[in-house]
Amino acid sequence: MKSDISGFPEFLPNEQIAFNSVMDAIRHHFELYGFVPMDTPAVERIETLLAKGNDSEIYGLYRLADENSKKSLGLRFDLTVPFARYVASHHGNMIFPHKRYQIAPVWRGERPQFGRYRQFYQCDVDIIGEEELSLEHDAEIVKLITETLRDLNIPEFSTKINNRKLLTGFLKHIIVGEKAEERIIECMRLIDKMEKMSVDEFWSDISLLKVSEKDSTKLKSFLDVDKRGKNDEILKMLKPLNFNEEFNAGVSELANVLDLLKKFDIEDRYVRISTKLARGLSYYTGIVFETVFDDVKDIGSIAGGGRYDDLTSKISADNKFVGVGASIGISRLVPKLIERGLLNCDKSATAQLLVTVQNRNFIGSYMKLSGKFRKLGIKTETYLQNKSLGAQIGYASRKGIKYVLIANDVELLDNKAIIRNLETKEQHVIRTKYMGKEVVSLLR
RNA sequence: GCGGGUGUAGCUCAGUUGGUCAGAGCGCCAGAUUGUGGCUCUGGAAGUCGUCGGUUCAACUCCGAUCACUCGCCCCA
Numbered sequence: 413m414k415s416d417i418s419g420f421p422e423f424l425p426n427e428q429i430a431f432n433s434v435m436d437a438i439r440h441h442f443e444l445y446g447f448v449p450m451d452t453p454a455v456e457r458i459e460t461l462l463a464k465g466n467d468s469e470i471y472g473l474y475r476l477a478d479e480n481s482k483k484s485l486g487l488r489f490d491l492t493v494p495f496a497r498y499v500a501s502h503h504g505n506m507i508f509p510h511k512r513y514q515i516a517p518v519w520r521g522e523r524p525q526f527g528r529y530r531q532f533y534q535c536d537v538d539i540i541g542e543e544e545l546s547l548e549h550d551a552e553i554v555k556l557i558t559e560t561l562r563d564l565n566i567p568e569f570s571t572k573i574n575n576r577k578l579l580t581g582f583l584k585h586i587i588v589g590e591k592a593e594e595r596i597i598e599c600m601r602l603i604d605k606m607e608k609m610s611v612d613e614f615w616s617d618i619s620l621l622k623v624s625e626k627d628s629t630k631l632k633s634f635l636d637v638d639k640r641g642k643n644d645e646i647l648k649m650l651k652p653l654n655f656n657e658e659f660n661a662g663v664s665e666l667a668n669v670l671d672l673l674k675k676f677d678i679e680d681r682y683v684r685i686s687t688k689l690a691r692g693l694s695y696y697t698g699i700v701f702e703t704v705f706d707d708v709k710d711i712g713s714i715a716g717g718g719r720y721d722d723l724t725s726k727i728s729a730d731n732k733f734v735g736v737g738a739s740i741g742i743s744r745l746v747p748k749l750i751e752r753g754l755l756n757c758d759k760s761a762t763a764q765l766l767v768t769v770q771n772r773n774f775i776g777s778y779m780k781l782s783g784k785f786r787k788l789g790i791k792t793e794t795y796l797q798n799k800s801l802g803a804q805i806g807y808a809s810r811k812g813i814k815y816v817l818i819a820n821d822v823e824l825l826d827n828k829a830i831i832r833n834l835e836t837k838e839q840h841v842i843r844t845k846y847m848g849k850e851v852v853s854l855l856r
Numbered sequence: 857g858c859g860g861g862u863g864u865a866g867c868u869c870a871g872u873u874g875g876u877c878a879g880a881g882c883g884c885c886a887g888a889u890u891g892u893g894g895c896u897c898u899g900g901a902a903g904u905c906g907u908c909g910g911u912u913c914a915a916c917u918c919c920g921a922u923c924a925c926u927c928g929c930c931c932c933a
Contacts, residue, residue, distance in 0.1 A: 418925060471932070490933095523857085525927065534933090692932065702933075712933055741933065770891060805893040820891060834893065 419522075419530030421743070426760040426812070431746045434564060434755070435515055438535050438740060441560040442513040445552070447537055450512040452494040454519075458484040460497045463726035472521025487519040491536040492695075492723075492737065499540055500728040509541045509549065515742075527711040527744050538737030540723065547665060550699045550719055550736045551672035557703065557715050557738045558682050565754050566745070567708055572686035573701040575666040576718070578650070579603070579690055581659025582634055586627035595621045603635070604690040638687045643670055646685045662698075669699055697721040699736065711748055715740040759812035763793035764855060765831075766808040770801055771821040781817070781829065781844055788852050809834050815855055819844075831855070 415421045423431055443449075461473060471489035488494050491514050499506070515535045524530055537556060539549045554571065561569055583596045602609075602617050609617075615628075623631065634653075640646045647670070650663045666685065673683055683701075691700045698719030705714065717738025724733050749755040767782045769775060778794055785792040793813065795804045801818065808816045819829035827845040831854060832838070842851055 415925080520932080522931065523929090525929095528932080532933095714933090716933060739933080744933080768892090801891050802889080802893065807893085809893045816892085818892070830892090832892070837892090839892090 415524075419524030419528075421529055421531070421747075424760075426757045427746075427750060429759055429762065430750065430755045430757045431742070434742055434746055434749070435533070435535070437564060438560055438742065439513070439515060441556065441563065442535075442537055445511070445537075445556050447511045447513040450495070450498070450514045451516060452488070452491075452498055452514070454487055454517075455485045456488055456494055456497060458486050460727060461486050461489065461493060463493065463496075474519050474521050489520050490518050491516060491534050491739070492538070492720075495536070495538060495540075496723045496733075497727055499733055500724045500731075503542075503731060503733070509539050509545060511537070511539045513537045527748075529743055532741065532743035535740040535742055536737060537739075538735050540733050540735040543732055543734070545734045545736065547668050548672060550665075551669050551676055553717060553736050553738050554669070554673060554683065554699075554701060555676045555678050557717070557740065558678055560740065561703065561715065562682075564749075566705070566749060567752070567754070568706040569703055569714070570681065570706055571683045571701050571703040571715075572689050573666070573669070573683050573699065574686050574689035575662035575699055576690070576696050577658045577698060578662025578666060578687065581656050581662055582653075584658065585655040586623060586630055587621065599623075600690045603688050604692070606635070606688055635688060638685050641684075643680065643683070643685050646687075650687075665698055691716060691718060695720040695722065701738075708748065708752075711744050713741070714745050761793070761808075761811035761813045763791045763811075763813050765790055765792045765815045765817060766804070766811075766813045767792060767794045767817045768801055768804040768808075768819075769795050770819070771824075772798060774821055774824055777824045778819075781819070781824075784844070784847055785817075785851075788847060790852065790855055805832075805834070 439449075455476060458473075458475065473489060474487040476485040476487070495512070495514070499510070513536060515533065517531050517533050519531050521530060522528065537553065539545065539553065541549070554573070558571060579600060580596065583599055584592070587595050587599060599618065599621050602614060602621075606614055618628065618631070637649050638646055640649065647663070647667050651667075653663075654660060670683065670685075674680075689700055689702065691702060696718040698721065700716075700718035702713040702716030705711075715738060717736070719734075719736040721734045722732070723735050724731065746755065750757055765785055767778055767785070769778045775796075782792045782794045795807065799807075805816055814834055816832050816834060817829050818832060823829055824844075827843055829842055829844050831840045831842055831851075840854055842854070
């Protein structure tokens with residue numbers, strides 16, 4: 413993968429074909445579950461984009477420099493905010509629960525680095541309900557993401573799962589008093605990135621938040637809970653803690669989703685509780701999860717998502733929509749798969765067959781012949797440059813086109829042609845007048 | 857926004873204290889190979905040494921600025 417402008421990657425043809433094959437596989441899974449496609453413009457009104465968060469320059473927003481327009485527009489930095497805007501404006505014509513997917517680029521003006529781009533693709537699935545949405549949907553999303561990834565040829569992965577209520581409930585229990593809300597958010601952020609910090613660093617930062625010694629002890633044991641390993645054991649420890657109602661609701665939702673996942677045939681090894689998981693400070697309100705490779709540590713998460721009970725209130729106040737969704741980061745995933753040799757990248761062609769042209773006076777006949785193959789559903793390219801047969805076959809070989817058709821004028825007039833398999837060097841003479849299944853099976 | 861690294865052929869890079877130093881491998885093109893690719897051999901094309909300025913008899917080499925890319929931090933999936 414190359415990048416001519418920093419952070420804006422582009423692929424060579426073989427990589428693009430591989431990238432698209434992953435994208436198609438993901439799309440296929442999404443549609444298998446009945447999700448419908450959706451697209452929105454690359455730009456949104458600035459006020460819509462800013463509705464996501466507190467920060468005035470969220471994600472290094474790209475603003476459109478259009479002096480003639482009074483509208484103030486910017487490039488989307490994720491697919492959820494545009495979706496919220498979409499629901500707010502079209503809900504009258506939508507059917508709920510609404511299940512949609514969207515595979516599209518987003519833009520962020522951050523400094524790029526490895527596995528982090530300024531333009532990258534997200535594959536989002538979301539389920540939106542009016543007023544309420546049962547917990548089964550949360551489990552279904554996790555199941556869908558797990559199965560989608562499982563069916564790709566990727567390294568071992570697992571999904572960390574948590575519930576925001578559990579985390580905030582606990583933090584509300586230990587952090588009270590002045591500026592409690594800010595300190596809770598700061599504490600949640602520290603916990604979220606705890607694994608990146610040293611132990612000393614973490615606790616010295618925590619002490620800045622005026623957590624009492626007694627509560628620090630509680631925090632410590634709380635953080636240790638998910639070291640237990642087995643989800644059942646972790647839940648068994650969490651249940652009696654009974655810090656407050658919010659916490660209890662979180663534990664109960666978490667337990668329910670895990671129970672549903674069992675019923676939905678998602679094996680335990682794919683999902684494990686991580687009470688530290690917060691997933692940034694965004695709109696999540698319930699279940700949160702993110703998927704990482706077990707052994708590949710140098711890229712962040714490859715998928716993630718969660719439940720948000722308040723999708724549209726910042727955009728339109730009249731109706732309440734709740735949702736649960738997830739996103740797969742293929743712009744991170746695919747280069748890693750290519751680097752690891754897990755993604756077949758040796759084809760620079762979509763064609764299965766190259767029709768070579770030896771006698772250029774018969775170009776019309778060659779083109780008609782190509783047309784016959786195309787009608788049979790075989791992707792066929794006709795070689796149109798004036799080059800030797802050897803050069804034409806070399807062209808097919810380098811592009812990864814498996815078959816070539818070879819015919820001179822005599823053969824054309826006799827309705828014959830040679831099909832050569834470039835991998836096995838096998839050649840077959842075929843009759844070109846009436847071609848059917850036997851030719852199709854020959855080209856498999 | 858902050859800090860480090862790097863800019864020489866299409867790609868990956870070498871280039872000594874400033875003076876035969878415009879180089880290699882890969883790739884590309886042609887031929888050996890007159891209907892049949894990969895392998896091998898032979899030949900060939902290709903670079904304003906990122907850009908601008910300075911020092912010097914002399915700059916790819918030293919200095920300054922600038923631009924670009926890249927890695928990390930902040931932030932974030």
